Amino acid sequence: MTPYEQDADVVVVGAGPVGLFLAAELRGGGARTLVLERRTEPSGESRASVLHTRTMDIFADRGLLPRLGELPPVGPGHFGGLRLDLAEADPDHPLAGQWECLQHHLEAELERHALDLGAEIRRGHTVTGLRQTPDGVRLDVRGPDVEPYTVTAGYVAGCDGERSTVRELGGFELAGRAADKVMLRADVAGLDIDNRRLQRFPDGIATAYRRPDGTTRLMVHRFGVQPDGEPDFDQVSAAWADVTGEDIRHGRALWLNRFDNTSRQVTEYRRDRVLLAGDAAHLQMPVGGQAVNLGLQDAACLGRRLAGTATSGAPPESLGFYHAARHPVGARTLTNIQAQAQLLFGGDEVTAVREVLGEVLEFGAARRHLARMISGLDVPADPPPDPPPTDPRPAGRGPAGPPAGRHPSTTHRPGRPPVDRLTDKTALVTGSSRGIGRATAVRLAREGALVAVHYAANDEAADETVALIEKDGGRAFKVRAELGVPGDVHELFLGLERGLKERTGDTRLDILVNNAAVTSTGSAPEDLTPEEFDRCFAVNAKAPYFIVQRALGLMPHGGRIVNISTGVTRTAVPDQLAYAMTKGAVEQLTFQLARVIAPRGITINSVAPGITDNGGAIFDNADAVAAMSQFSAFNRVGEAGDVADVITFLTTDEARWITGAFIDATGGTLA
Incomplete structure (x- = not known):
């Protein structure tokens, strides 16, 4: 043609x-x-x-x-x-x-x-x-x-x-x-009521504006339960009466409409x-x-x-x-x-x-x-000059690369591998101020992603992660939010969306790595308190669930979710019983959700590390390290980078055919 x-x-x-x-x-x-x-x-x-x-x-x-x-x-x-x-x-x-x-x-x-x-x-x-x-x-x-x-x-x-x-x-x-608030709107003839601009009443908000042709534009929002479907004049009249106390039933509706806060x-x-x-x-x-x-x-x-x-x-x-x-x-x-x-x-x-x-x-x-x-005066009147072509995929096919308008870098930055598999992607890694989370944030940034470094309290550690990324030529910003407390996910995403918008102009999130967790190590099953149990589930299971739920609203076709589990869901470690239970819940979140989000091209997988050096004091003890090494088929303790490389692979296009999976990253501990 x-x-x-x-x-x-x-x-x-x-x-x-x-x-x-x-x-x-x-x-x-x-x-x-x-x-x-x-x-x-x-x-x-x-x-x-x-x-x-x-x-x-x-x-x-x-x-x-x-x-x-x-x-x-x-x-x-x-x-x-x-x-x-x-x-x-x-x-x-x-x-x-x-x-x-x-x-x-x-x-x-x-x-x-x-x-x-x-x-x-x-x-x-x-x-x-x-x-x-x-x-x-x-x-x-x-x-x-x-x-x-x-x-x-x-x-x-x-x-x-x-x-x-x-x-x-x-x-x-x-x-x-999606919307959760509705305003009814109507043009009505035959009314003689006072003009008002978004006047607040105890039970809602009302606007009335009389036009030169004699019609009155009404808008009314009633606090509480919101109406469904297209309105009729009886609904508008009832809402108006409930909010303002005025009777407008004698008017003649010329046009009816509703709008919401979608x-x-x-x-x-x-x-x-x-x-x-x-x-x-x-x-x-x-x-x-x-x-x-x-x-x-x-x-x-x-x-x-x-x-x-x-x-x-x-x-x-x-x-x-x-x-x-x-x-x-x-x-x-x-x-x-x-x-x-x-x-x-x-x-x-x-x-x-x-x-x-x-x-x-x-x-x-x-x-x-x-x-x-x-x-509209705070942006240029004309668009910027046309960028060079960046989207050479054949017409009619799905998005195999960055969408139009997002321009991948073609220059190799210091410390960056020559193939940036995550160029122009955005990522959130929870608990990334140290350990596996930090290593993952560094790896994702090295592949080209803009990384949100989440942390709960340690500003200095989060700053160190960002500094490591920037020193390597990458991009990152930190987001603080304590998980496991009321409002935790909301606080996290307020900071995340603000940081993304400042740096990219939108709130698109391509990659989510749920890594943040607390352990119950040291508490024998008979000694675990209800408070410790609740805390463990709030941080390790509840928070990841609602983080995924919130992230899916920002995630495009082809997004990637990686949930960090643990090898102790597959081997008995009684003093980590509550921890293992929470990670089992995370694995079910992964398994059950995979089919739900697959039509959007989004993958979700669990990665289970084994004993991994997270910088804790025990890893400075040579005898302890030697004992822990015996659990791995490779006869060594895992490094954070070992696990981070597995996570990073799952966020790339190469892993597009893997979803709902449990990935054993224990170094053969479970073999």
Whole structure:
């Protein structure tokens, strides 16, 4: 299939604001563009209603503002319900602030713009299948009054929203958090109630805004049990009455909707010839209008360059810039929206935080920082220069190497082996301030991974691990969290995600090594106390379970999990009974979970060390070492590096066919 045999250079799936604007950008760049939209008519809804400064700048550059007409300023915005004037982002900017542009009006004008430029739009046409070939993409389409047919194109751009068909068919993976809070939203005619902006009541939060046409936009969140499914007006009225005490049942609902605090993002914005933009790439609470602005800016970043690639015959790898430019922006936006969601939906528990943040917002620099972030002015207007191609895998295949936008190093750094098997991977090793954990962190970094060095209390030891890695040319940062106590996993991942985002722009975690543990050595079974028993299980079994659970939300296709067990689950050592029991639980976690996560290409394995020199005082005793050596088939005590090399192998692509396994790394002790 040559470009001349294709139905289009680019097919855009979805005719919302993002898809229509992308279609116009593609046509402006000379690409033959076809838009497929499953709805037969525009919805007429206005889920989004606000444009921010960066988007206004983009529209002004494209000559679109006259099409949109006189857009009224909305006035001050907010951050989590705390007043924030977005005009402070750049007081000298003529378009600073936020401007009302209802979604149905924006869609109509963007559709006219795309059609004027020569885009073709087919409404009522649903994509049912997607196949990549070395030369392009084939889409199976079902349309009204026609037989199912196939469309061929050089590229496909999924702009089909939060339930994206293209994202599903293209094999993209979403990472992040599911929703636990819901807000109901409605446009209602015939109401005469006071305007209010995210007013807090004892039982919830309510917003009312009367538009010039007489309709009122309502939003209401009720603390406690959250509603399921799409709302009806009775539900909205009941929630409004419960929160505000006002009766709105006499109104007439023109539009009903619900949104929640889902926070998810695809791990890669491009898979070969398929790309995502807008809510197909990131799902977030539409607080303050950030969602539609983020999507429109995705389209602006992608459109002209995708047109150039599609019409020039350049390889898909030339689009690596797109993920590199937009994924960090999306991750940053989702973070600030999560923070706002906590401030908005929290009850009494967030009162103190709101008061302190309110004091911080009295400072101009703080207001300007947040206003620029929400307005999109804290990132460059244009993406960075195109990087060299980094993703030469054949079209249509799964991710055999680093995803688009993550650029592997090709230079050999001092102390680094010539083949960096984990380049651009991220890893968390728990308990890595010493012993096997430290050796593993060093090995993973030597293979190219960015390593989070977890520790419980010994700052100096953790600093030594990081220093060893950096001296060897690697990258690492430390994360402190005591395991086995309430809130342990949450504290661990707060530090982990912060460190990853600062260094990579997102919170993707490719590798998890559960190594941290405490032992019950020295306690005979009859002497073990309930407190010691509980402590052992809390650190060794409970913490790894919930660390894995939390990590899976951040882990992409092809991730790796290694749980550290022990040889004493296979040989009797009575004074380590509780310890052995906890490690048996870890082995069951590995065995039982393997099939659950295999569809995501994630492997999970247990590694069981034997007697291994962890730097303890007993290993300075020659007689003790000689006695312990007799247990190994090699007649020596294991070194931490012996086990670390086994762990490292299991984190590489070479170990992709090993999962659910118990790996004996005891040096033959169990033979």
